Amino acid sequence: MTWFVNLPAILQAFLATLFTWGITALGAAMVFFFKVINKKILNGMLGFASGVMIAASFWSLLAPAIEMSENSGVTKWLPALVGFLSGGLFLFLTDKLLPHVHIGRSVKEAEGIKTSWQRSVLLVSAITLHNIPEGLAVGVAFGAVATGMPGASVYSAIALAIGIGLQNFPEGAAVSIPLRREGFSRRKAFLYGQASGVVEPIAGVLGAAAVLIFTPLLPYALSFAAGAMIYVVAEELIPEAQQEKKHSDIVTIGVLLGFALMMFLDVSLG
Numbered sequence: 529m530t531w532f533v534n535l536p537a538i539l540q541a542f543l544a545t546l547f548t549w550g551i552t553a554l555g556a557a558m559v560f561f562f563k564v565i566n567k568k569i570l571n572g573m574l575g576f577a578s579g580v581m582i583a584a585s586f587w588s589l590l591a592p593a594i595e596m597s598e599n600s601g602v603t604k605w606l607p608a609l610v611g612f613l614s615g616g617l618f619l620f621l622t623d624k625l626l627p628h629v630h631i632g633r634s635v636k637e638a639e640g641i642k643t644s645w646q647r648s649v650l651l652v653s654a655i656t657l658h659n660i661p662e663g664l665a666v667g668v669a670f671g672a673v674a675t676g677m678p679g680a681s682v683y684s685a686i687a688l689a690i691g692i693g694l695q696n697f698p699e700g701a702a703v704s705i706p707l708r709r710e711g712f713s714r715r716k717a718f719l720y721g722q723a724s725g726v727v728e729p730i731a732g733v734l735g736a737a738a739v740l741i742f743t744p745l746l747p748y749a750l751s752f753a754a755g756a757m758i759y760v761v762a763e764e765l766i767p768e769a770q771q772e773k774k775h776s777d778i779v780t781i782g783v784l785l786g787f788a789l790m791m792f793l794d795v796s797l798g
Contacts, residue, residue, distance in 0.1 A: 555700025556721025573698030579786025611751025661756030667735025
């Protein structure tokens with residue numbers, strides 16, 4: 529672990545988001561073993577992913593942003609509030625513009641600008657939309673450590689990367705397995721599934737570089753990532769998981785377990 533701690537922040541962010549992308553690919557690899565995924569299991573995993581993202585938004589992003597603002601003499605709630613709402617607004621606008629379709633929906637229910645894209649591309653686009661704020665969050669967290677800001681810890685950033693990686697597993701499976709059921713070969717379904725995570729290393733490097741160049745914006749950047757992730761949870765993950773009310777208990781338990789695990793990782797490692 530010492531070798532990783534001593535690496536430059538941008539390289540740390542790149543390696544950490546390669547890990548999160550790898551877990552997405554691992555989830556997508558489930559298509560080599562299953563052609564159909566049990567809906568109850570999928571909903572539970574989406575609930576788990578929601579819990580991880582909610583906990584990460586506070587413990588790894590908002591709380592450090594508030595502490596940094598307080599120590600820098602800025603009104604402590606202002607950067608967190610502005611950044612959080614800006615992150616949500618960014619995802620709202622992206623959601624309205626980027627063509628995509630959610631898990632279990634038909635092409636007729638696609639959102640964003642009208643397009644002739646195939647359903648497979650629209651599905652990957654939806655998951656990619658989730659992964660932008662996740663990669664950004666990891667990158668900003670490592671960038672915060674390099675700036676020496678109070679409240680920032682490399683182990684806390686590692687905990688965030690682990691948490692994001694764990695919740696990427698169901699997202700990879702949620703793309704590849706439905707594509708296999710629709711007639712795609714296992715190899716092609718896997719390639720589409722893992723492709724949804726490609727954006728994370730890109731967003732991670734950009735996030736780390738941005739806060740290193742514009743250090744005063746760090747609390748805003750952390751809060752921005754938190755707002756974007758909460759938008760994804762409220763707009764997409766939980767509604768998708770709750771489509772079948774008979775599985776609502778499984779979803780709720782998944783949320784609680786995901787939140788508890790992310791809280792444990794952040795507090796114990798941070």
